Amino acid sequence: MSTSCSRWICLFAALWLGGCVSAPPVPAPRAVPLPEPEEPAGPSPEEIRQRNVAFFLQRADAAQREGHLIRPAGASAYDYYLRVKQLDPGNSRAASGIQTIVIELVGRARDALRRRSFARVNSLLNRAEELAPGNALVGEVRAQLASERSRASVKLPEGERVALPTGALSARSDAATELLQDTARRIQRDNLRVLIVARSDAEGRWIYRQLREAVSGYRVRANIRVGSPPQLILQAQE
Numbered sequence: 001m002s003t004s005c006s007r008w009i010c011l012f013a014a015l016w017l018g019g020c021v022s023a024p025p026v027p028a029p030r031a032v033p034l035p036e037p038e039e040p041a042g043p044s045p046e047e048i049r050q051r052n053v054a055f056f057l058q059r060a061d062a063a064q065r066e067g068h069l070i071r072p073a074g075a076s077a078y079d080y081y082l083r084v085k086q087l088d089p090g091n092s093r094a095a096s097g098i099q100t101i102v103i104e105l106v107g108r109a110r111d112a113l114r115r116r117s118f119a120r121v122n123s124l125l126n127r128a129e130e131l132a133p134g135n136a137l138v139g140e141v142r143a144q145l146a147s148e149r150s151r152a153s154v155k156l157p158e159g160e161r162v163a164l165p166t167g168a169l170s171a172r173s174d175a176a177t178e179l180l181q182d183t184a185r186r187i188q189r190d191n192l193r194v195l196i197v198a199r200s201d202a203e204g205r206w207i208y209r210q211l212r213e214a215v216s217g218y219r220v221r222a223n224i225r226v227g228s229p230p231q232l233i234l235q236a237q238e
Contacts, residue, residue, distance in 0.1 A: 049087055056083045060097055069101045070127060077101060078131060102132045109141050113148060115170075116199035116228040121145050151226055157195060162232040169203065169230055177210055183232055184214035194222045195233040201226060 043051070060080035063069075068076050078101055084094040109124040122145065128138050162183055168176040187194055194211070198204035204224035211220045221237070 053084055053087050053091065056080045056087070057091075057093055060084065060094070064097065064100070069104055070131075098131055102128045102135055103137065105131075106135075106137045106141055109145075113141065113145060114200050116148070116226075118145065118149055118228075148226065156197065156225075156227070156233060157235065159195065159233040159235040162234065164207070164230040164232065166199075166230060169207075172206065180207060180210040181214035183234075184211040184220060187211065187220060187234065188215045188218045191237050193235045193237055194220065195235070196222055196224045197227045197229075197231045197233065198224060199226065199228055199230055203230065207232075 057080070060077045063075065063080060064077035070076050070078050073079070078098065081094040081097045081101075084091050085098075088094070105124050105128040109121045109128070112118075112120040112124060121141070125138050125142050125145070128135065132138070162179075164179070165176065167173075168179075183194075186192070196204050196207050196211075198207055201224065204226065207230075208220070208222055208224065211222065
């Protein structure tokens with residue numbers, strides 16, 4: 001067989017085989033799922049607790065600056081500090097804040113005691129004691145209250161009573177001064193003794209000074225007793 005014939009046979013065989021043997025199929029594309037976006041994690045229970053503690057401390061401080069110590073109910077400095085202690089029993093700022101409120105209430109009670117407002121004193125001390133049972137300051141002022149009440153309840157002697165208006169007396173007004181001056185001139189004219197019943201020693205001394213200055217050169221014989229209501233008790237000289 002000639003060389004050119006062999007070449008044709010080989011070419012024919014290659015073409016025949018190529019038509020019979022097919023290429024492997026290409027796989028169809030498939031969708032690949034994208035990763036789900038991660039949602040941001042929310043605050044933990046501890047973070048929520050700390051945020052609430054900070055919030056109520058801010059509200060308590062603001063209420064205290066505005067003078068809302070124990071009122072209005074639910075929105076006072078004490079109520080906010082109490083919420084902090086419920087969330088964080090060992091919170092030092094809440095404990096210190098409540099102590100400051102107690103000291104303020106005791107201070108108000110002392111002022112009321114100087115004015116002889118016994119009911120007000122008792123009310124303030126009761127409230128302070130609710131906030132801080134067994135507080136030493138509360139016990140101290142309560143003892144003073146009992147002493148002053150005992151002094152005020154001592155029976156007053158007989159005599160003509162001259163009532164002193166509390167408002168005018170507290171304001172040291174001209175009306176109070178004029179009443180005392182008129183009474184002093186009567187004391188001099190009738191040679192009387194006088195018992196001054198005042199709500200405090202300072203108030204009693206002020207009353208006596210008005211009496212004495214109204215009758216210069218005359219010795220006004222007077223005693224001072226702390227009590228309420230304020231008044232003068234005029235008595236004949238023994």
